[in-house]
Amino acid sequence: MTKQIEQIVELTSKAVPEVFQVMLSMDLNTVDPAVTPLDPAGEIVGSVGFTGEATGIVCLYASLNFAKTIASRMLGIEIAQVEGDEMVNDAFGELSNMVVGHVKSRLCDAGLPCTLTIPSIVRGENVRVEGSSQVGRRIIGFRNCEHYLLAEVLVKQNR
Amino acid sequence: MIVAKALKPYDCMVLEAEDGVAGLVMAKRNKPDVILLDYTMPVMDGFEALGRLRADPELKTTPVIMLTAEAGRNTVIKIANLGVRDYLIKPFKDELLIERVLRVVPLKLKSEAAERPKRFDDPIRILVLDDKPAIVAQIRGALTDTPWGVTDTDQPGQAFNRCLDPGADIVLASLSLPNDGAYTFFQELRHHANTAAIRVLGMSIRTATEEQARAQQAGFTGNISKPIDAEELRSKIARALKLENTYKFFKEFEGGLAMILPKNSHENFGEALLTRLDRLLGATVEAGGDRLVVDLSAVEEVDMEVVKLVISAIESCSKLSMKHTVVAKGAAKMVCRKFEDSNSWSFVDSLDEALSPAKQPGQ
Numbered sequence: 001m002t003k004q005i006e007q008i009v010e011l012t013s014k015a016v017p018e019v020f021q022v023m024l025s026m027d028l029n030t031v032d033p034a035v036t037p038l039d040p041a042g043e044i045v046g047s048v049g050f051t052g053e054a055t056g057i058v059c060l061y062a063s064l065n066f067a068k069t070i071a072s073r074m075l076g077i078e079i080a081q082v083e084g085d086e087m088v089n090d091a092f093g094e095l096s097n098m099v100v101g102h103v104k105s106r107l108c109d110a111g112l113p114c115t116l117t118i119p120s121i122v123r124g125e126n127v128r129v130e131g132s133s134q135v136g137r138r139i140i141g142f143r144n145c146e147h148y149l150l151a152e153v154l155v156k157q158n159r
Numbered sequence: 160m161i162v163a164k165a166l167k168p169y170d171c172m173v174l175e176a177e178d179g180v181a182g183l184v185m186a187k188r189n190k191p192d193v194i195l196l197d198y199t200m201p202v203m204d205g206f207e208a209l210g211r212l213r214a215d216p217e218l219k220t221t222p223v224i225m226l227t228a229e230a231g232r233n234t235v236i237k238i239a240n241l242g243v244r245d246y247l248i249k250p251f252k253d254e255l256l257i258e259r260v261l262r263v264v265p266l267k268l269k270s271e272a273a274e275r276p277k278r279f280d281d282p283i284r285i286l287v288l289d290d291k292p293a294i295v296a297q298i299r300g301a302l303t304d305t306p307w308g309v310t311d312t313d314q315p316g317q318a319f320n321r322c323l324d325p326g327a328d329i330v331l332a333s334l335s336l337p338n339d340g341a342y343t344f345f346q347e348l349r350h351h352a353n354t355a356a357i358r359v360l361g362m363s364i365r366t367a368t369e370e371q372a373r374a375q376q377a378g379f380t381g382n383i384s385k386p387i388d389a390e391e392l393r394s395k396i397a398r399a400l401k402l403e404n405t406y407k408f409f410k411e412f413e414g415g416l417a418m419i420l421p422k423n424s425h426e427n428f429g430e431a432l433l434t435r436l437d438r439l440l441g442a443t444v445e446a447g448g449d450r451l452v453v454d455l456s457a458v459e460e461v462d463m464e465v466v467k468l469v470i471s472a473i474e475s476c477s478k479l480s481m482k483h484t485v486v487a488k489g490a491a492k493m494v495c496r497k498f499e500d501s502n503s504w505s506f507v508d509s510l511d512e513a514l515s516p517a518k519q520p521g522q
Contacts, residue, residue, distance in 0.1 A: 022250035023161070076164040090160060097199060098249045101228020105248075108231030116229065118201050 004054055005136040005155040007110070008103060012058055012151050013140050015102035019095060024073040026144050033141030036148040039063030044088065045122045046096030050104050052114030056135070056155035058100045060092070061127070066147040067092050085123070093119035099151070162195050162226075165253035169266045172355075179203025183211055186218055188350060192264045198227035198238070209241050222263045277328070277400055279407040280306055284326065285396070287311040288318040288344060289333040289362065294385060298331065301389035307396075315344035322354045329400055331383060334363040334370045342377055349378065358399045390422065408432060409439055412514050415450030415481070416443045418472060419510070422459045429468040437475055444479050451476040452513040454486040461491040470500045484513045 017028040044067045049057040062070070071091035072079040082088060097119045104116055135154045142149040163173045174189055176182035178200045186194060194212070198205040205225060212218045225238050225246040238246050245259050260266060277283065285302070287295050290313035299309050310327075312318050315336065321327060330348075332341040341361065348354045361374035365384040374382060380399045383392055396402075410417040416439055418432070440451065453469050455461055473483050487495055488508045495501045507513045 019250045022252060074164070075160055076167065094161070098228045101199075101249060102230070104228075105230035105234070108229075108233055113231070113233065116199060118199060 002136065004112075005056075005138060005153065005157075008054065008056065008058075008107070008155055009138045009140065009153050011103040011106050012099065012153055015099045016060070016140070016142055016149070016151050019098045019102060020142075020144070023095065023098065024070060026073065028142040028144050028149065031141040031143045031148070033139040033150055036141050036143075036150055039065065040125070041065060042123060042125045043127050044092055045127050046092045046119055047122070048096050048100035048119045049117035050100060050107070050114045051117070053112040054107050054114050054155065056153065058096070058103065059150075059152040059154070060096050060099065061150040061152065062092065063147070064088070064123070066149065069147065070095060089121045089123075093121050162256065165256045166260070166266075168268055169257075170269045171266060177201070179205065179208030179211075182208055183215075186212065186221065187215070189353075190217070191221065193244075193260060194221055194223045195260075196223050196225050196243075198225055198229065198234075206237075206241065209243065213242065224259055224263065278403045279397055281402070283307040283396070283400065283402070284328045285309045286318060286321055286327040286330045288315065288330060288336065288341065289313065290336060291333065294333065294362065294387065297387035298392065301387055301392045305393065315340040315347070318344050319347045319351075319354070322348060322357055323351070327357055329358045329360065329396060331360050331362055332379075334361045334367070334374055341374075345377060345379065360395060360399060409435070411443070411448075412452075415448040415452065416440065417452040417454055417510065417514065419454040420458050420465065420468070422457050429464065429471075432468065433471050433475070436472055440475055440479055440481065444481065449481050451481050451483045452486060452510065453483065454510050454513070455491050455495075456486050456488075456510065458491065461487065461494045466495055466498050466501070469495070470498070473500075473504070486510050486513050 013030065020026045020028050042064045043061055044064055045059050045061050047057055047059045067088050068079055068082050071082045071088045074091045074095070075082070075087070097116075100116060104114055107114055134157055136157050138153045140151045140153070142151065160175070163175060166173050174185055174191065176185045180203045182194075182196070182200075183203075185191075196205045196208060200208070203211075205227070209223060209225070212221065212223065222244040225241070225243045226249060227234065227238065227246065228249040230248040235246070244263055247256060247259055257266065283306075285298075285307055287298055287309060289295055289311065295309075295311045298311075302309060310321065312321065313336075318330065318332070322330065330344075332344060334341050345359055348357055348359065358380040361371065361379045361382045362385055363370045363374075363382060371382045381395055383395055397407075408419055408421065410419060418436060420432075424432075443451075451472065453472055455465065455469070458465055469485060473485075476483050483505070485495065485501075485504045485506050486509060487506055492506055495504065495506075
């Protein structure tokens with residue numbers, strides 16, 4: 001199962017920058033996730049699960065400010081025009097969906113068919129998703145200028 | 160949301176639904192030209208929604224472009240077997256979406272599709288929704304000297320159908336129709352993509368302030384008071400439709416331009432009129448004209464402001480070496496004569512006289 005989680009981590013590492021580049025024209029570089037700072041204003045987490053031959057969840061973490069920037073780029077509007085939580089939640093949820101969809105497509109092509117869940121959004125301060133002991137966990141860090149993004153991959157380990 | 164953003168520069172209406180169920184209701188109501196259907200949705204996903212669309216006799220031939228974040232071979236095959244016109248894998252650039260939509264429906268950029276603004280002398284289609292024949296008659300009477308067409312009905316359902324076909328530019332709806340008929344009609348209008356943009360003016364007696372407030376809150380464009388005042392009616396229709404009204408006060412004739420002042424004018428009217436006059440005088444000279452006629456015959460009260468306006472207008476035409484004539488008689492002429500500037504003015508009694516080639520204009 002370690003091989004499976006590494007495979008999914010590698011797919012996620014490629015999917016995140018590609019989706020950001022295509023949808024937002026934003027370049028992301030990989031960074032050590034340990035150095036990503038917490039935003040005192042709070043964070044947003046977009047999660048999409050997958051189930052089938054591979055089962056797990058991918059969570060994207062971003063600061064609320066970064067999420068607002070993402071929403072403005074995705075909608076083609078100024079940041080000041082991004083109003084309320086719903087707009088940001090929808091944009092971040094859609095982005096998460098695209099990332100995990102990208103991963104899922106490659107898994108299916110590699111003989112690991114699975115189905116995606118719809119995206120879910122959580123907001124708060126110092127938010128973290130934790131898996132049980134049967135879950136393998138990896139975190140990937142990304143950075144664009146002053147903005148950081150974490151992608152957390154949790155994969156169910158078969159006995 | 161990403162679809163709406165990509166289609167923003169184009170002359171099209173984008174209706175969005177959050178899930179398959181809402182999307183089906185919206186499609187049934189609005190009969191879109193193309194449906195962009197997300198594969199992953201809450202409540203009802205794209206696969207099921209497509210099945211329902213294909214089962215509906217009114218929607219089964221509507222072209223569908225599927226959008227999906229899943230590019231696996233099996234998913235693509237599954238989508239292709241659903242009978243969609245095309246599909247797009249997310250993420251995608253706006254240009255790719257537009258290219259795919261263009262394969263299905265023609266799209267024009269908003270700048271290409273922009274129509275010239277309607278003018279006051281264009282044939283505007285006015286639909287009156289009122290159950291009082293006297294009011295309809297007042298409206299027709301108030302608009303006899305315009306090229307605007309008036310049709311009427313007392314049934315909200317019929318009014319909506321007429322807005323769909325043959326169409327209407329503006330609707331005047333009586334707020335006192337039984338069973339809140341005007342509001343029911345208004346809601347129906349706003350829910351349908353082809354009629355959502357039609358302006359609706361409420362009609363009520365002057366003192367029905369609560370009714371007027373309710374209409375305003377509902378989203379009516381404005382209110383017209385009963386009994387109908389012709390000037391108010393024309394003015395409010397013009398404002399609601401943003402009618403270009405330069406030609407309302409100007410009339411071209413062979414050899415020149417006539418500026419016809421209205422009965423009453425609001426603050427800042429003079430400045431706006433003079434700005435338009437300067438533009439039109441230039442065009443008149445370019446076309447070979449050399450005369451300006453200023454018609455004061457309709458003005459209710461010729462006061463200092465009106466005279467100053469005429470002085471400015473004549474100064475403008477003098478700068479272009481144009482001749483001028485002022486149409487005014489009786490009290491209006493006497494008021495003008497009190498001003499030294501008017502000594503050089505040539506007065507006639509009527510516009511017809513001014514436009515007569517035999518008349519000698521002032522210099």
